[in-house]
Amino acid sequence: MKTYPTINECRGYVAAQLMQHDATAERHTYPTITISRQAGARGRSIAHELQKSLNAESPNTYVPWGLFDENLVQQVLEDNDLPAELEKFMPESTVSELESSINEILGRHPSLWSLFEKTTSTIVRLSRMGHCIIVGRAGNVITHGMRNVLRVRLIGNEVNRIYRMVHAHGMTEKGAKEFVHDEDVARRKYMKQHFNCDIDDPQTYDLVINTDHISDDCVVNMLIEGTKHLK
Numbered sequence: 001m002k003t004y005p006t007i008n009e010c011r012g013y014v015a016a017q018l019m020q021h022d023a024t025a026e027r028h029t030y031p032t033i034t035i036s037r038q039a040g041a042r043g044r045s046i047a048h049e050l051q052k053s054l055n056a057e058s059p060n061t062y063v064p065w066g067l068f069d070e071n072l073v074q075q076v077l078e079d080n081d082l083p084a085e086l087e088k089f090m091p092e093s094t095v096s097e098l099e100s101s102i103n104e105i106l107g108r109h110p111s112l113w114s115l116f117e118k119t120t121s122t123i124v125r126l127s128r129m130g131h132c133i134i135v136g137r138a139g140n141v142i143t144h145g146m147r148n149v150l151r152v153r154l155i156g157n158e159v160n161r162i163y164r165m166v167h168a169h170g171m172t173e174k175g176a177k178e179f180v181h182d183e184d185v186a187r188r189k190y191m192k193q194h195f196n197c198d199i200d201d202p203q204t205y206d207l208v209i210n211t212d213h214i215s216d217d218c219v220v221n222m223l224i225e226g227t228k229h230l231k
Contacts, residue, residue: 029148030063030130031227034139036199037154039183040161040176041211042219044069046154047135050220054133057224068126069135116194136187140204141195150226153205154219156212 037043140151165176
């Protein structure tokens with residue numbers, strides 16, 4: 001079952017944005033939502049439902065809402081005319097600097113810093129265009145100061161998050177515990193390495209939502225309402 005949009009759907013979003021930009025002399029600024037999430041806090045399912053709800057709420061809007069999750073890396077590579085095989089060097093974590101240096105010397109891929117800069121540039125461009133949901137990749141920090149962006153953090157009790165991974169994704173309890181721990185550590189390192197920022201600092205978000213006892217629909221409604229009050 002598809003859980004996030006394909007790169008082809010995202011191309012359609014970008015194309016619509018460009019056409020809208022060309023068609024209006026004074027372009028309207030659309031809202032953007034960035035979602036930071038702990039592993040197992042239902043970030044992906046909430047983002048997917050959010051996109052569907054936003055598009056259903058405004059069916060006559062020329063520019064649809066785009067969702068950039070795992071496909072964000074593909075968009076970065078396409079924006080910069082880079083080969084698809086570079087995707088494996090762009091996890092939302094820290095790649096070994098030694099491995100990166102060796103591969104860079106051998107000419108296998110650009111430097112980690114170069115790939116990071118390109119990712120940041122794509123996030124800024126998409127956020128400025130608006131009507132997009134960006135999951136992960138420090139979107140909340142990169143878009144700091146953009147008044148059209150709602151920055152959200154989804155969290156939950158570790159026991160509950162492990163339970164979700166077991167029952168929603170068929171993991172063993174041991175595997176789920178390791179996955180949740182490793183993902184949280186990797187995302188924390190990514191923020192610290194690139195921005196010297198604590199991913200859990202509530203001041204870097206507009207909303208921090210504990211999803212333990214709140215349904216996806218309730219979270220989605222909160223975020224939709226939040227976009228209406230951006231200023």
